[in-house]
Amino acid sequence: MASSLNANLNQPSLRIRNHKPTRAAVKMMPIGTPRVPYRTPGEGTWQWVDIWNALYRERILFIGQNIDEEFSNQILATMLYLDTIDDSKRMYLYINGPGGDLTPSLAIYDTMQSLKSPVGTHCVGFAYNLAGFLLTAGEKTKTTPKFTPAITHLVIVKSRQLKCGIVWGSDSSTYEFASFMSFLWCTLYDSFSVSKGNRSAMPLSRIALQSPAGAARGQADDICNEANELLRIRDYLYNELSKKTGQPFEKISKDLSRMKRFEAQDALEYGLIDRIIRPPRIDADLGPSDASAGLG
Incomplete structure (x- = not known):
């Protein structure tokens, strides 16, 4: 009896399998630039494009890295192209970066001022140094x-x-x-x-400005020339900030002798931005459960 039972258990159909059931392979998001579906207005077909290309087509530019010559040329070329396509629509410049080199940043600023298209700026995280200067270069409130x-x-x-x-x-x-x-x-x-301005920031944004810095080496005359050029650029930046913020030149020169940090409300009062983007107001009569709905 025992031998027959063992024989039955050894049959392939009666063997007990200990391994776990197989699962479908997990598909991971590929590493690299995300791609999103995009359909060109007026066309019926969709195509997969990288996220930056999709933003460019919607006239949205994003500064999220150190501004160097290569990145500056990319932003300049995109601005000039969008301004050529349609100079009546507004461009949006989203800023979340530490600033960058002096000359490439000034090239972006001068291009923004020369475009026919209005340019709105928006700080989504932090804008330090020349990135903060570009934030103030957006379309401001005008009377x-x-x-x-x-x-x-x-x-x-x-x-x-x-x-x-x-x-x-x-x-x-x-x-x-x-x-x-x-x-x-x-x-x-x-x-x-x-006309309302289009320079805005999120409530927890941080903005910092300071006098431009540089380095020089070589003979004494060369160092002196570099210092004079840096002082000229500093006065130019202070004059532009005075126009954009309404603050006197002397006050800006004193405030920016060392790095000055601004919260969103401080930047609004100083004139760096025109408004703060806040969540929709919550009705005071709503309960705690209802008041938190829709805030994410």
């Missing part, structure tokens, strides 16, 4: 007068009528003068158009 000859003539006529009929010291004259000032204020208020 543009829109006086017309008709409005100017109306103000002149109204002022002449008031000047001829006014009797100083009387109640009626005081009322007429107050009415004219109210009219003038409303006219001036309606005669200016305000």
Whole structure:
């Protein structure tokens, strides 16, 4: 009986298998630049392109590394090409980097100022040194007068009528003068158009600025010439920052004598950016479970 049982257990169909069941091979994401599906507007076919190419086609440029000559030339070529394709659409420059070399960074800045297309800048992490300088180079808030000859003539006529009929010291004259000032204020208020700036940052972004630095070697005259050139570039940067932020040149020169760090709110108050990108406001009446929904 025992021998027959052992014989049955030794049969291939009755053997107990100890190894684990096989699983499907795990597919890992390939190492390298991610690729995403993209369809060119007006075409029905999709194609796989790298993530940077897809962003470029949407007029989005990303500075996430040290700015050297090669990277600067790539950004410049992309900007010039997009500006040639359509100069009415805005470009977006996302910044999350430590800055870089002086000359390549200035080349990007000068190109941004010469383009017909508006350029918006956005700090998503940190923007140090010349990367912070490029952040301030975006399209800022502008107040543009829109006086017309008709409005100017109306103000002149109204002022002449008031000047001829006014009797100083009387109640009626005081009322007429107050009415004219109210009219003038409303006219001036309606005669200016305000365009919101497109320089923004995330709430936890960090921005740091300092005076440009450099190195020189050689004869004494060569070192002196390099120092004078660096001082000239420093004054140029300070003047541009003064225009972009509205701060006096002397204040900027004093603040940036050493590295000055800004949080997002500090950068907004200083004039480096125009707004802070925040999550949608949470209703105070919502409970804890409802208030946290949708924030990721």
